[in-house]
Amino acid sequence: MGRQPCCDKLGVKKGPWTAEEDKKLINFILTNGQCCWRAVPKLAGLRRCGKSCRLRWTNYLRPDLKRGLLSEAEEQLVIDLHSRLGNRWSKIAGRLPGRTDNEIKNHWNTHIKKKLIKMGIDPVTHEPLNKEAEAAENHISETDGVGADSLEDNSSTPTENCDNSSTPTENCSSSVGSNSLDKFCNDESLLSSLWMNDEPPLIDASWDINIPAGGETCNGISLPSWEENCAWLLDCQDFGINDFGLDCLNDIELNTMNTLEMADKTVA
DNA sequence: AACTTAATCAACCGCTCCGCT
DNA sequence: AAGCGGAGCGGTTGATTAAGT
Numbered sequence: 001m002g003r004q005p006c007c008d009k010l011g012v013k014k015g016p017w018t019a020e021e022d023k024k025l026i027n028f029i030l031t032n033g034q035c036c037w038r039a040v041p042k043l044a045g046l047r048r049c050g051k052s053c054r055l056r057w058t059n060y061l062r063p064d065l066k067r068g069l070l071s072e073a074e075e076q077l078v079i080d081l082h083s084r085l086g087n088r089w090s091k092i093a094g095r096l097p098g099r100t101d102n103e104i105k106n107h108w109n110t111h112i113k114k115k116l117i118k119m120g121i122d123p124v125t126h127e128p129l130n131k132e133a134e135a136a137e138n139h140i141s142e143t144d145g146v147g148a149d150s151l152e153d154n155s156s157t158p159t160e161n162c163d164n165s166s167t168p169t170e171n172c173s174s175s176v177g178s179n180s181l182d183k184f185c186n187d188e189s190l191l192s193s194l195w196m197n198d199e200p201p202l203i204d205a206s207w208d209i210n211i212p213a214g215g216e217t218c219n220g221i222s223l224p225s226w227e228e229n230c231a232w233l234l235d236c237q238d239f240g241i242n243d244f245g246l247d248c249l250n251d252i253e254l255n256t257m258n259t260l261e262m263a264d265k266t267v268a
Numbered sequence: 269a270a271c272t273t274a275a276t277c278a279a280c281c282g283c284t285c286c287g288c289t
Numbered sequence: 290a291a292g293c294g295g296a297g298c299g300g301t302t303g304a305t306t307a308a309g310t
Contacts, residue, residue: 038296055279058297
């Protein structure tokens, strides 16, 4: 007796989203805002699962998304945050404006992991690899070969190895500081701003109202403008911006866009 | 040019969390 | 307090593209 599926599997489309579907979703959310995701497919006329709609929106269609590869600064930030938070991608993403958890997770798995290994750093514990091997050896000899279970425990995330009652920083000795990340990690102002609160609202969930103007920065990372973010949409050959239904934006949204346009011009 | 392998990333799946009743 | 449903998260998969032979 499993739980009910999140949506009726029958007649629900899967796989890559088409331009037409994107258009419908964007149109719906721009006019109605983000509401009950379960209801979105029906209301938007999509044969998709609500979950799929949410994912598509948050990972790809959201206008506040920064596209393209992570910059060096962002990468360093991800490494540092990962050493503190472990695989909590959404938390990490929350501290990188315009980036999604999926994007960061993918980037971690494809780029950063390899980079760290190459640098001799364990991407899981952020300890030097040789030190890790030594520790593992010591552990095995200490426990007299307890077996796979204990080894599995060792492979848990840094967060899991830390006392949850305090910040990971306090309990996890991040050896990252002994390598090229040193400089970055010692940037106290940046780190303190990151850790001032448990959940600093770097990204306002209500993006559709509080979209930062171009040229603004957050922790030294420049935020993209609405225009920059929408440029890729405009580049789509299959349809223009009007096809997305942007012509039916309500007054608030139009005002927001106008304000942003003005701000961009001022910056330029 | 054809094929194989590697890399990348969008999307899915199953689980947990959280708010509501 | 318990149960339910929706949202969100993290791990994984699979399609596509790029690079190498």
